[in-house]
Amino acid sequence: MIDIPFTLDQLRILKAIAAEGSFKRAADSLYVSQPAVSLQVQHLERQLDVPLFDRGGRRAQLTEAGRLLLSYGDRILSLCQETCRAIDDLQNLNGGTLIIGASQTTGTYLMPRMIGLFRKKYPDVAVQLHVHSTRRTAWSVANGQIDLAIIGGEVPPELKEDLEILPYAEDELALVLPILHPLATVNVLQKEELYKLQFITLDSQSTIRKVIEQVLTKSGIDPRQLSVEMELNSIEAIKNAVQAGLGAAFLSVTAIEKELQMGAMHRVAIEGVEIKRTLCQVRNPNRYRSRATEAFCNEILPLFSDHLAVASAASI
Template structure:
């Protein structure tokens, strides 16, 4: 069975006339008739009944037509995706990132990228870093924004590129006595209840390790899986937290205060699977993100 046989069969079925199909395809009528005969021989039964100058589908032809159309659609889709794969100005980038990075950094990065590449779309996945790396390996994602960026953990299986360092802030309810301060040392929070991510989230470990280094074990009051939930608990006065920046903090009734001596930052990078072939659009996005990070990481006071 050949591709041209399916094309000829579909066209003749649509027009119910070999001569018109010949004119439409700009192929000799004898060539079309010959290929359809070969297809009928392969299938073991006629695909058409002849009625004078016109023809109509046989029962077999009626059943075979949707399969032929599906095959041709899949081939056309494959061609389109192949062309898109090579075109940096089109296509869909399958991008994953942790929840906490999606609050501030990722939306601004994508918005700026699409100003230069408006025809590129994104299929986004939010998950823990371990799940993102698994999806990279399985081919479900092209790229994953990973934090903290640790090349020793990623090793050679996940090549990538360092992007930036994002500052973390102490998040307080606006009625908290420390919310008017410009900077706070973590040791000043030893008696505060903390609202943190659940076990397994990288940001939780960063906050925990930073508190230990500051000389105390944080008292965990509540655990959550999304930054919006953590901020809502802080707003309700149920504790404090350490999170990446958010431009909506003031509107939510919370304040973000810088961490001093030293400030707490997390490294962000872009990873992909070692054996994957990145599309042209994905390569362009990696390059754009690498060059543009200072702009998106700058906090607007």
């Protein structure tokens, strides 16, 4: 039997130093002393007979051997966590943790309602929600850091063969106007009338904006000729700007249900144009699938797939 020249604690220390960039900050994050961290690294380097850090600079930089060990160490620690969760899962949903990922709009407006319903049914299961970009979320699923995710963007091509990607629901992006806008008295606009509007948008690299521009282009509308009044970095900021009368915007119906019901903004259709994107459920088929994950997928997700369709129709 081969002696393993490192411990899980040493792998955790290595990961913390790489993340924090210094031995001191790593020690603080792990609630141990800096000498203890330094001593463990020295033992690890002695056991492996290779240096793991370049100690010449101000920031702790991994050597090639250090980067290799960190890569395998991440996988080992992830598998250890998965093992513990699989054992906890034997308790028939009387404990354990469900980790869900989502891209920005879905994570902000849809997931909290899903989690609320799940927690009512399974109050003993702890739920974590990680809201990040589609790319980062997909990588977290691939690495086993997230059990499942609902995303609205494109999964990175290099991950498509490793992940299970299932269409989940259609999310409609509606054109909304301030309630005092001159065109707020009509329900349908002609395509050419879009060029008369002042738009508030997310930045040009956002997934939602790319979807909108692609659909408009296919519908014979040139997005480059639309007048963009301002670019904001959040959906909430755009909603507030529309309600303040600063311009029009394309927003997901999941994000504006309350505002439309309250009459705080006016939704208007575009003749012959419907802007939708497909939300996808993403899972890693090679990872252990807990009972909590199965319960969420089988009992919660179908309810909100129907809810999205109803919300889209009701907001017209």
